[in-house]
Amino acid sequence: MTGQHVTTVRFHLDVLTRESLVRQFQQPPRGRGRPRIGYTAVQRSVGYQDLAQVLADQLGSDPRRRSDAAIAAGRAWGARLETMEQPITSLDDAKDATMTMMSELGYAPERDPGSETGDQVLIRMTACPLRDLARTHSEVVCGVHLGLMREVIDRNGGRDTVNVRLHPFVQPELCVARLEALRTVLVPDAATMPDARPETGEPRIATPSGGRVAPQLRTADPQLRNGDAHVAKQSTK
Template sequence: MEQLLASPVRQSVVEELASLTGDARAEGLSAAELGERLSLHTTTIRFHVDQLAAAGILDAHFVRSGGVGRPSKKYAIHERVLGEMTREAQHEAPYAVLAGLLASALSTVESDRLSPEEAGVLWAQRRAAEHPPEPATGQDEKVEAVVSLLDEWGYTPQREVVEPGSVDIVLHECPFLDLAQVHPDVVCGVHRGLLRGALDAVGEPDARVSLRPFVEPRTCRARLYLEERQARPEESGTTPEQHDTQDQLDQHDTTDQLDTTDQLDQRSAPQ
């Protein structure tokens, strides 16, 4: 399976299909159409797309153009997301999930090429935009919202408080375990990106993320560093006008105290 995703031809096929939008993305392209776009022979394309379809990365279906003759066989990206898969399906086809995640990001107009972490961030942001998490205010609520998102996306997260401002999230049963053991930079990059995207979705875009892979078999540990923020006036129950008025009173009191001190100093000074 690793060799399946390592092929430049198959990667080009996935990226080409992932670049389609709307109805064209759902319908997909035939082997002949892909061959024309990628400047490859139809037979070569057909060999690769059939392997991708067998792995669950592509969907193969027949489309009738409306005229006479046989319907055309089209290939489209399998629109599978982590949150819609059973845990059994994730375990059976982790490469399909990872390929779909990366391919959907690698072919976007924002960049010609994204790192695994950037791909994870973009995927998480888009997924959270489609299914926004519950509004969260305090850090505890935000961390719980991140845990809920990870659970929806197919992970088995466990929260552990380390110290004020730092929280560990233990990721059990990594769905990309086999690939992570061979290419930890790719999978760990995706995981960091998913966490960063989830943190951004719950209102913590500046939080830092570190990841320790394989702290136990099939288990990784992520640490989230969240900074404490001073409450804004509206959060503390005081309006900005009230804050300004209080500042003016404080300044006035300070001035009066200084004036009084000056007068006392002048009176006590030797003549």
């Protein structure tokens, strides 16, 4: 079958046997003579898909709770990663950090320059290692990935700068991470309102009681914030 001389094949099989990459076994007798020796490959990989399936099944039956638990697990994972410490003060910073991290983890991220604006960046995830499990447990697998990205961005100072959303299976083999810049909203000063006293004033930035500028969203979708919103319903978008 290999086109190699039997002595050559036997030599290589002996080497593979010593390295524990194949094992020998006796084949059933076929008439007279000594039983023939067979070889089979040694399966050394751990069944991570099976393990992930078991763990996902243990998170309960409520999709919301499963998603919340998965996002929390993703954040815990992100906190343990030895990622580069790069301050995130802009959307471009968040994009670079996310691309680097997901590339190192084997997700083969790709930029989508045609969709980039000053307010959003799309990152295409083309090689999810847990894609098969995500097809049946998207709220768990995608929740972990979402929590991971959020934690890395937040940990490097981007919590009030960039929001992350994840869109599973926009194509059969493709998921998309959406990074969106959080923007402050200018509101008129009370002095400039029609029923106010006729005083001149400049627009001011609305701030909460603590005096901190409140980041506002580009759209009214309440799930855009990094507040660990439920991602189960996002798989249908």
